[in-house]
Amino acid sequence: MAANLLFPATDRLPTGADRAPYLDSLLDWADRTAELSASDVLLAFFGQPLDARTLRLTGLHHVAAYLGDYRHEEEFEAWLESVRVHPGVSHVSTGPSHIAPRVHGTPGHWINLRTARGTEVEFFTCRSYGDWADQPAERKRALMSHVGLSVDTPDHVRRVVDYLAGFESVEVLAYAPEDELGHTYGHLLRTDTDRVLELVHAGRSQP
Numbered sequence: 227m228a229a230n231l232l233f234p235a236t237d238r239l240p241t242g243a244d245r246a247p248y249l250d251s252l253l254d255w256a257d258r259t260a261e262l263s264a265s266d267v268l269l270a271f272f273g274q275p276l277d278a279r280t281l282r283l284t285g286l287h288h289v290a291a292y293l294g295d296y297r298h299e300e301e302f303e304a305w306l307e308s309v310r311v312h313p314g315v316s317h318v319s320t321g322p323s324h325i326a327p328r329v330h331g332t333p334g335h336w337i338n339l340r341t342a343r344g345t346e347v348e349f350f351t352c353r354s355y356g357d358w359a360d361q362p363a364e365r366k367r368a369l370m371s372h373v374g375l376s377v378d379t380p381d382h383v384r385r386v387v388d389y390l391a392g393f394e395s396v397e398v399l400a401y402a403p404e405d406e407l408g409h410t411y412g413h414l415l416r417t418d419t420d421r422v423l424e425l426v427h428a429g430r431s432q433p
């Protein structure tokens with residue numbers, strides 16, 4: 227069975243009383259998606275089986291979902307607060323998206339968290355602005371969602387990213403040798419489906 231790696235996000239970030247059930251369904255999706263193997267994820271992204279062990283991919287590191295667009299910063303702040311107070315969520319951190327302004331011409335936010343079952347989750351939301359606002363919702367979901375697969379060593383991340391970027395219709399979207407958490411990661415983009423895959427070696431573990 228092909229894995230569905232995209233959370234079926236609504237076009238707009240839910241507001242008011244719609245936030246809580248939406249967050250519950252997101253967390254449920256994240257925990258279910260985190261049960262996939264690296265091979266499942268590779269098959270879903272590339273459309274053909276690849277051997278995770280040969281590529282030195284050791285498992286699933288995190289799942290990332292697009293939440294839908296927000297219209298005003300107040301909408302994002304309210305959403306963030308609903309995440310912070312959710313009893314099934316811990317280790318919440320947030321910051322401005324670096325990729326959204328550079329690649330999509332609109333501001334955005336990321337939220338990192340851990341579910342009660344220990345799944346590492348990233349949420350993304352972009353402001354409904356400029357050309358981004360007119361993109362189809364399915365394209366936004368594809369471009370801003372991904373699964374992160376663990377690479378066994380930091381120095382192998384670049385090699386496996388470059389190797390996989392040699393596949394047809396696959397290109398490197400981003401590469402960062404070591405971010406503020408000590409993570410080394412690369413993002414691959416499939417130009418024919420707009421899907422994104424991350425390869426990451428986790429650095430310092432979070433408390």
Ligand SMILES: [Fe+2]
Nearest residue numbers: 290348374424
């Ligand atoms: Fe990620």
